[in-house]
Amino acid sequence: MTVTDAARETVAASLEQDVSAKIVSHLNPPPSYDLADHPEPTGREEIWRFTPLKRLQGILDGEASDARLTWETSLPEGVTLTEITAEQARGLGELAPNDRPSALAVANAGGAVLLDVAEGAQVDEPVRITLHGESADQLVWGHLVIRVGRFASATVVIEHTGSARYCATTSVLVGDGASANVLSLQDWNDDAVHLGRDGIRVGRDASVRHTAISFGGNLVRMHANVEYAGPGGEAELLGLYFADAGQHLEHRLFADHNEPRTKSNVMYKGALQGQGAHTVWIGNVLIRQVAEGIETYEENRNLVLTDGCQADSVPNLEIETGEIEGAGHASATARFDDEQLFYLRTRGISEVEARRLVLHGFFHDLIRKVGVPSLEAKLISTVEDELAKNALVDSDRGA
Numbered sequence: 001m002t003v004t005d006a007a008r009e010t011v012a013a014s015l016e017q018d019v020s021a022k023i024v025s026h027l028n029p030p031p032s033y034d035l036a037d038h039p040e041p042t043g044r045e046e047i048w049r050f051t052p053l054k055r056l057q058g059i060l061d062g063e064a065s066d067a068r069l070t071w072e073t074s075l076p077e078g079v080t081l082t083e084i085t086a087e088q089a090r091g092l093g094e095l096a097p098n099d100r101p102s103a104l105a106v107a108n109a110g111g112a113v114l115l116d117v118a119e120g121a122q123v124d125e126p127v128r129i130t131l132h133g134e135s136a137d138q139l140v141w142g143h144l145v146i147r148v149g150r151f152a153s154a155t156v157v158i159e160h161t162g163s164a165r166y167c168a169t170t171s172v173l174v175g176d177g178a179s180a181n182v183l184s185l186q187d188w189n190d191d192a193v194h195l196g197r198d199g200i201r202v203g204r205d206a207s208v209r210h211t212a213i214s215f216g217g218n219l220v221r222m223h224a225n226v227e228y229a230g231p232g233g234e235a236e237l238l239g240l241y242f243a244d245a246g247q248h249l250e251h252r253l254f255a256d257h258n259e260p261r262t263k264s265n266v267m268y269k270g271a272l273q274g275q276g277a278h279t280v281w282i283g284n285v286l287i288r289q290v291a292e293g294i295e296t297y298e299e300n301r302n303l304v305l306t307d308g309c310q311a312d313s314v315p316n317l318e319i320e321t322g323e324i325e326g327a328g329h330a331s332a333t334a335r336f337d338d339e340q341l342f343y344l345r346t347r348g349i350s351e352v353e354a355r356r357l358v359l360h361g362f363f364h365d366l367i368r369k370v371g372v373p374s375l376e377a378k379l380i381s382t383v384e385d386e387l388a389k390n391a392l393v394d395s396d397r398g399a
Contacts (some may be wrong), residue, residue: 025254025256025284025286025318026318027046027047027254027282027284027316027318028047028098028225028254028284028286029047029098029099030098031095031096031097031098032096032097032098032103033090033096033097033103033106033107034103035062035100035103035104035107037103038097038099038100038103039100040060040061040100041053041060041100047099047252050250050280050282050312051219051221051248051250051280052219052248055193055218055219055248056193056195056219057136057165057193058139058165059101059104059139059165059167059193059195060100060101060104062104062107062108063139064108065108065138065139065140065141067138067139067140067164068140069131069132069133069140069142069162069164069166070131070132070133070134070162071129071130071131072128072129072130072132073127073128073129073130074125074126074127074128075127076123076124076125076127077123078117078118078121078122078123078152079115079116079117079118079121079123079127079154080114080115080116080118081113081114081115081116082113082114082116083111083112083113083114084111084112084113084114084145085111085112086106086107086109086111086112086143088112088114089106089112089114089143089145089171092114092145092147092171092173093173093201093229094145094171094173094199094201095171095199095200095201095225095227096199097169097197098197098199098223098225098254099197099223101167101169101195101196101197101221101223102169102197102199102223104141104167105141105142105143105167105168105169105197106143106169108141109141109142109143109168110141111143112143112144112145113143113144113145114145114147115127115129115144115145115146115147115156116147116149117146117147117148117149117152117154117180118149118152119149119150119151119152119175120149120150120151120152121149121152121153121154122152122153123152123153123154123155126155126156126157126372127154127155127156127157128157128159129144129156129157129158129159130159130161131158131159131160131161131166132160132161132162133160133161133162133163133164133166133188133192134162134163134164135163135164136163136164136165136189136191136192136193136218137165138163138164138165139164139165139167140164140165140166140167140168141167141168142166142167142168142169142170143168143169144158144168144169144170144171145170145171145173146170146171146172146173146180146182147173147175148172148173148174148175148178148179148180149175149178150175150176150177150178150203151175151176151177151178152175152178152179153178153179153180154179154180154181155180155181155182155183155371155372156180156181156182156183157183157185157372157375158170158182158183158184158185159185159187160184160185160186160187160188160192160194161187161188161189161216162188162189162192163188163189163191163192164188164192164193164194165192165193166192166193166194166195166196167194167195167196168194168195168196168197169196169197169198169199170184170196170197170198170199171198171199171200171201172198172199172200172201172208172210173201174200174201174202174203174206174207174208175203175206176203176204176205176206176229176230177203177204177205177206178203178206178207179206179207179208180206180207180208180209181208181209181211181371182198182200182208182209182210182211183210183211183213183370183372183375184196184198184210184211184212184213184222185213185375186212186213186214186215186216186217186220186222187215187216187382188216188217188218188220189216189217190216190217190218191218192216192217192218192220193217193218193219193220194217194219194220194221194222195221196220196221196222196223197222197223197224197225198210198212198222198223198224198225199225200224200225200226200227200235201226201227201228201229202226202227202228202229202233202234202235202262203229203230203233204229204230204231204232204233205230205231205232205233206232206233206234207233207234207235207236208226208233208234208235208236209235209236209238209369209371210224210226210235210236210237210238211237211238211239211240211369211370212224212237212238212239212240212241212251212268213239213240213241213379214239214240214241214242214249214251215241215242215382215386217247217249218246218247218248219247219248219249219250220247220248220249220250221248221250221251221252222250222251222252223251223252223253223254224237224251224252224253224254225253225254225256226254226255226256226264227256227258228256228257228258228259228262229259230259231259231260231261231262232261232262233259233262233263234262234263234264235255235262235263235264235265236264236265236266236267237253237255237264237265237266237267237268238266238267238268238366238369239251239267239268239269239270239281239366240268240269240270240363240366240367240379241268241269241270241271241279242270242271242272242273242382242383242386243270243271243272243273243274243277243278243279243309244273244274244277244386244389245273245274245275245276245277245308246274246275246276246277247274247276247277247278248278248279248280249270249278249279249280250279250280250281250282251268251279251280251281251282252280252281252282252283252284253266253268253281253282253283253284253298254284254285254286255284255285255286255296255298256286256288257285257286257287257288257291257294257296258288258290258291259290259291260290260291260292260293260294261292261293261294262291262294263294263295263296264285264294264295264296264297264298265296265297265298266283266285266297266298266299266300267298267299267300267366268281268283268299268300268301269300269301269302269303269362269363269366270300270301270302270303270311271302271303271304271305271359271362271363271386272302272303272304272305272306272309272310272311273304273305273306273309273386273389274306274308274309274389275306275307275308275309276308276309277306277308277309277310278309278310278311278312279302279310279311279312280311280312280313281300281302281311281312281313281314281331282314282316283298283300283314283315283316283329284315284316284317284318285298285316285317285318285327285329286318286320287317287318287319287320287321287324287327288320288321289320289321290321291320291321291324292321292323292324293323293324293325294324294325294327295324295325295326295327296317296324296326296327296328297326297327297328297329298315298328298329298330299315299329299330299331300313300315300330300331300332301331301332301333301362302332302333302334303334303335303336303359303362304333304334304335305335305336305355305359311333313331313332313333314331315329315330315331316329317329336355336358340354340358341354341355341358344357344358352387355387356384356387359383359387360380360383363379363383367379367380
């Protein structure tokens with residue numbers, strides 16, 4: 001077979017291509033601040049097919065609003081809170097919006113709030129931000145930037161309460177050698193709607209733990225994105241959710257391994273009870289051609305407590321290089337283990353107490369990773385309250 005000069009040139013060009021060239025994920029739209037790049041969805045798009053668009057109450061129309069949530073903050077020494085422009089936030093290196101809600105939040109929030117942890121600061125006390133809405137008639141846009149300086153360490157707790165239609169983007173920028181623990185708690189009233197995107201950039205040899213906790217709200221859709229600003233970065237993405245009758249709780253993850261020798265670990269757990277309770281978990285990891293020597297694993301577990309619930313769980317891996325340390329995923333959805341319940345009941349434990357013990361065991365390993373004792377206690381109490389609802393439903397059904 002004769003190889004032509006044209007064929008040789010084609011092969012040579014292919015071999016010499018820039019291996020760091022931008023690779024677009026098949027499951028996540030390219031980032032862009034331009035709203036034209038994020039058209040209003042129809043529900044047939046892959047990233048929207050699980051979301052009941054009619055329940056978003058017009059958020060995606062992008063209507064301007066002057067409404068604001070009430071802020072309560074606790075800022076330890078070494079932490080400041082200031083207002084900046086959207087252009088300044090972009091200049092800090094935040095991740096550009098990769099969906100319509102985050103692009104709308106940047107466009108309509110009228111600027112951003114910068115939470116700044118000074119370089120080298122070791123903040124032992126949690127930084128607390130409580131955002132409260134007064135009415136689901138309010139449409140509120142939000143833009144928050146959390147910057148943790150080089151070699152600094154801090155824990156930031158963001159709690160959402162009350163009622164609102166809230167669409168926000170949060171950028172977490174972690175400097176080289178820094179350590180950040182960021183927790184987002186969705187504890188809304190039953191009529192609230194919340195669309196949120198957390199964009200996380202991990203510096204060289206830095207570590208981030210991001211935890212999304214969703215209990216309240218009519219519809220909550222959270223999207224956490226991670227990418228790396230240098231080799232050696234580590235990201236741990238955790239999530240805990242509990243959906244009741246009629247609730248839609250959706251969590252989406254995207255770990256973009258765009259640097260070598262980086263790590264990501266994802267663990268989300270959820271429980272469902274009541275007619276029409278619906279949870280969605282979509283995990284996606286992109287391993288680029290330059291990301292040699294990386295390690296990644298994603299896991300989602302769902303526990304169905306009653307009939308009439310639906311849990312959708314879709315893990316994905318997109319791999320562009322085989323030179324990695326390890327990559328894997330796992331997903332499972334199941335009812336209570338009858339053998340566990342039988343074992344406990346044969347030892348004189350009531351069915352209600354047996355269910356409580358099993359559920360606490362299911363969530364325990366996640367709750368203990370929160371790292372804020374007061375919040376861990378609150379989560380245990382919330383799980384107890386949710387179980388009480390289930391016991392009440394069973395009691396009424398038996399009557």
